[in-house]
Amino acid sequence: MRALRAVFIRLGGLFNKKCQERELAEELESHLQLHIEDNLRAGLSPEEARREALVKFGALEATKEACRDRSRLQLLDTLSRDFRYAARTLRKNPGFTAVVVLSLGLGIGANTAVFTFVDAALLKPLPYPNADRIVALLQRPLKGKDTSPVAPRSFVRWQDRARSMEALAIAQVVPINTQGVEGAEQVSGLWTTSKLFEVFGVKPMMGRLFEDQEGLDRAAIRAESESSQVVILSHGYWQRRFGSNPDILGKTIPTGHSSATIIGILPAGFRVGTLQIDLFLPIRVDRANPDAIGSRGFQCFGLLRRGVTVETAQAEMTVLAEQIGRELSVEKDWRVVVLSLRDYLVRDNRLVLLVLLAVVGFVLLIACANLAGLLLTRGVGRRSELALRASLGAGRGRLVQQLLVESLTVSILGGVLGLLLGFWASRALVILGKEAVEFGQMAQVHLDVRVLSFTLGLSLLTAIVFGLAPAWQISRFDLRESLKAHGQGADSRSQQRFRAAMVVGEVALAVVLLVGAGLLLRTFSHLLDVKLGFRPEQVLTMRMIVRGDPAFRSSLVEDVLDRVESLPEVHAVGTIQFLPLSGWTNNGPFYFVGRPKPADPKSMESDVSTVSRGYFAAMGIPVLRGRPFTREDRLNSRRVALVNQSFVNRFCPGLDPIGQVIMGDWANPKPTEIIGVVGDIRHNGLAEEPRPTVFLAQAQVPGYITYLVVRASGEPMALAHAVRKEVADVDPTQAVTAAQPMEQYVSAALVRPKLYSVFLGFFSALALMLAAIGLYGLMAYAVSRRTHEIGIRMALGARPGAVLRSTLRQGGRLISLGLVLGVACSLVFSRFVASLLYGVTTGDLTTYLVAGTLLTGIALVAAYIPARRASKVDPMIALRYE
Amino acid sequence: MGDKTDVWQGTLALMILKTLETMGPLHGYGIARRIEQTSGNRLCLNYGTIYPALLKLEQEGFISSGWGLSDNNRRAKYYSLTRAGRKQVKKEAEQWEETADIIARFLSPGEES
Numbered sequence: 001m002r003a004l005r006a007v008f009i010r011l012g013g014l015f016n017k018k019c020q021e022r023e024l025a026e027e028l029e030s031h032l033q034l035h036i037e038d039n040l041r042a043g044l045s046p047e048e049a050r051r052e053a054l055v056k057f058g059a060l061e062a063t064k065e066a067c068r069d070r071s072r073l074q075l076l077d078t079l080s081r082d083f084r085y086a087a088r089t090l091r092k093n094p095g096f097t098a099v100v101v102l103s104l105g106l107g108i109g110a111n112t113a114v115f116t117f118v119d120a121a122l123l124k125p126l127p128y129p130n131a132d133r134i135v136a137l138l139q140r141p142l143k144g145k146d147t148s149p150v151a152p153r154s155f156v157r158w159q160d161r162a163r164s165m166e167a168l169a170i171a172q173v174v175p176i177n178t179q180g181v182e183g184a185e186q187v188s189g190l191w192t193t194s195k196l197f198e199v200f201g202v203k204p205m206m207g208r209l210f211e212d213q214e215g216l217d218r219a220a221i222r223a224e225s226e227s228s229q230v231v232i233l234s235h236g237y238w239q240r241r242f243g244s245n246p247d248i249l250g251k252t253i254p255t256g257h258s259s260a261t262i263i264g265i266l267p268a269g270f271r272v273g274t275l276q277i278d279l280f281l282p283i284r285v286d287r288a289n290p291d292a293i294g295s296r297g298f299q300c301f302g303l304l305r306r307g308v309t310v311e312t313a314q315a316e317m318t319v320l321a322e323q324i325g326r327e328l329s330v331e332k333d334w335r336v337v338v339l340s341l342r343d344y345l346v347r348d349n350r351l352v353l354l355v356l357l358a359v360v361g362f363v364l365l366i367a368c369a370n371l372a373g374l375l376l377t378r379g380v381g382r383r384s385e386l387a388l389r390a391s392l393g394a395g396r397g398r399l400v401q402q403l404l405v406e407s408l409t410v411s412i413l414g415g416v417l418g419l420l421l422g423f424w425a426s427r428a429l430v431i432l433g434k435e436a437v438e439f440g441q442m443a444q445v446h447l448d449v450r451v452l453s454f455t456l457g458l459s460l461l462t463a464i465v466f467g468l469a470p471a472w473q474i475s476r477f478d479l480r481e482s483l484k485a486h487g488q489g490a491d492s493r494s495q496q497r498f499r500a501a502m503v504v505g506e507v508a509l510a511v512v513l514l515v516g517a518g519l520l521l522r523t524f525s526h527l528l529d530v531k532l533g534f535r536p537e538q539v540l541t542m543r544m545i546v547r548g549d550p551a552f553r554s555s556l557v558e559d560v561l562d563r564v565e566s567l568p569e570v571h572a573v574g575t576i577q578f579l580p581l582s583g584w585t586n587n588g589p590f591y592f593v594g595r596p597k598p599a600d601p602k603s604m605e606s607d608v609s610t611v612s613r614g615y616f617a618a619m620g621i622p623v624l625r626g627r628p629f630t631r632e633d634r635l636n637s638r639r640v641a642l643v644n645q646s647f648v649n650r651f652c653p654g655l656d657p658i659g660q661v662i663m664g665d666w667a668n669p670k671p672t673e674i675i676g677v678v679g680d681i682r683h684n685g686l687a688e689e690p691r692p693t694v695f696l697a698q699a700q701v702p703g704y705i706t707y708l709v710v711r712a713s714g715e716p717m718a719l720a721h722a723v724r725k726e727v728a729d730v731d732p733t734q735a736v737t738a739a740q741p742m743e744q745y746v747s748a749a750l751v752r753p754k755l756y757s758v759f760l761g762f763f764s765a766l767a768l769m770l771a772a773i774g775l776y777g778l779m780a781y782a783v784s785r786r787t788h789e790i791g792i793r794m795a796l797g798a799r800p801g802a803v804l805r806s807t808l809r810q811g812g813r814l815i816s817l818g819l820v821l822g823v824a825c826s827l828v829f830s831r832f833v834a835s836l837l838y839g840v841t842t843g844d845l846t847t848y849l850v851a852g853t854l855l856t857g858i859a860l861v862a863a864y865i866p867a868r869r870a871s872k873v874d875p876m877i878a879l880r881y882e
Numbered sequence: 883m884g885d886k887t888d889v890w891q892g893t894l895a896l897m898i899l900k901t902l903e904t905m906g907p908l909h910g911y912g913i914a915r916r917i918e919q920t921s922g923n924r925l926c927l928n929y930g931t932i933y934p935a936l937l938k939l940e941q942e943g944f945i946s947s948g949w950g951l952s953d954n955n956r957r958a959k960y961y962s963l964t965r966a967g968r969k970q971v972k973k974e975a976e977q978w979e980e981t982a983d984i985i986a987r988f989l990s991p992g993e994e995s
Contacts, residue, residue, distance in 0.1 A: 038915075
């Protein structure tokens, strides 16, 4: 208690230093006067009286010092003194300070930026009340690793039997045609069973949610029966479309060709995972015929019972899937995958984020190694100063404290700079990465307490971990030797080894990053050089969702094509169900009519695309043989198809494909004659080899989703308005949206490779620079230490060239060591990015050679500058140099 | 001064407290003087050492200080015992006597064994 009281008083003592000093001085003065007066009374002479009083008092200054120590907290006092001292030394060495603060700032800034990014994706809690209990269920074929959406027939069985789930729901995103403020518009709808809201724990902001068994089965929707429909609006759509009108409940809005009554509004900010949904529409799964609403195409979400883990649920679902497989032959090859919602949302992004984290982690390590190395160098140079301090009574702990305070000052400065850079960089990263990474909470990427504490923690950690080692090293010396040697004593072996290790490590890390950057850059350039097979320039694409019976759908598209074709700026126009590089495709088995059916239907599979007349011309895909679709290929005329070159190579080697008749497992299949062959294109991704594809005629098998492809004579986007007007003239309720130049899809496919190569390119350059600085620092220091020795050598006749070579050799040894280590690490690490590469292997010789050469070149320059200085040493000056 | 004893660590505080208890409020010089006299001039005391000790006692709340005038009208800082200080004197004195007693038993041979 008493001790604590004293601590508080001493803490307080920090603030009225001056006052205390004066009072102490006065008190001691009065003491002396009292003593002198006594002595005078005792009969001493004035001089003797004063002398006696002073002698009796003892050391005046020591007393004052003792009182000062007592009156304030010593630790704080020395700390603040150390900080001031550190600030002064740092100011006096602007070069050193700038290098260290800048490299730390860059390292910390990069980490801050990536942390904000990763935090939003991986670490921040998802905005649902029971986020840790929400799971996503997927199906996976027995022989295969790609997961797929869920089939309703499985879902109804899970719903009945899964005991680990409190609630289960399936949902499917569907574009919906409705009336917007400015005529027909397409919005994003979600067909869902009623439990979805329970799974995500959302309550309506207004109105109510769906009741169990409310809603239509899909058959009824397709038949466009007029039975009553209900709809729930998202908060955003309610604001956007209805101006937040509070009296909206009970009103109806058109949905496709029917209409629905608004029964509720969801709270602001509610999202189902990453989906941006405007309208929620109920579906009901008919137990007797679950597949009536569709096949394997639903997202499935579940809420685990309290206390049930994902693993337990997975175990139960695996057993259940086997059970269902025995009951239903169509499901016998399918298993279930249970993922926590976070894993589900992050799925494909995990690798991206880990790569980013690893890269900036490496950069920070290099920066820290630099810090440690530079601190050690400086510390060793300050040996004599430290020795003097030690001889005046500073303990080793006190010296370490002082040195640590210095590294702390540097790292805090670096942290502040890092925060600024990180703030700026995280914005750049969001711009760069927004399209590359689907983020549930991307909107929430900003600097907050979590990020601040991360940065602060990182700065402190670097200061302590990388400041302690050099501080400990420096403060270990023999006092007498150090004072005698006048700061010129040879370094201890362990110090040299420590510094050399730091530099070797830096070089190795830089090599790893350079190799990574090289591999990804080569991937990127290979992707840029990929022959697309079509010409995306000057092509406009727009999406239409067509409703109605097949005849209606067919004629509507024909009418639209006729009208758009006649626009003056249009070269060609066509439609396709799923655009190339949009990530979507259909596929299925087929067989040749007149040839024996294959034993395994899976052995003859192709992609299937539904395109209209004019499509190949509009997309710029050459028709190699035969003819494209024409106006004559109508709904009821003979079924015709085109195939691509890959199809011919694979299934008709040495045969004339034209005239062959095929049957496929397609919608409404009929014998279909092949009438032409088109060139291969990259439909499924830039890095994916073209797959055998069958093109069916839109007019004969009209789909619901179709994309207009318009080749313009000028700027394609300028046409969007005119096209929209033509569509509205055909049918005012028909919405047409998502106007995008085709080039957009191509560049979107390049976004991730671009992110990787820009990111790695930037940071490997940074790493290279930092490693070069580290090497330069070491060499420059070594040379300055050896000036005396070099002077003697040269005085004894050593040639400058020999001195240069011997100095360079020292740097060369470190570089080659780092290079070997770096290449070894690269061979290991590059395996992790193997899946990101295209056109290069992880052991790509060119990349390694270029990376090695680049690094060696720059490192040699960094070593050469000090080496040259060594060779220019004037023996006379060097010998005097003490 | 060879025959004089140095002040033992930790005993100075008790001497100060005891002096203040007997003499009432007193300035630093007075306390030092008094300690020397009480010891019959057998203690060697640098007067200066008394000040850090006074500061410590004040921080611990055993004594309080204030400026006042000496007998011959000189301004000086006077120290006086607080209530906690009085208790502390008693406690420490008892402890000291006990210690002295034990040591004394060790030093006087043959009494018990």
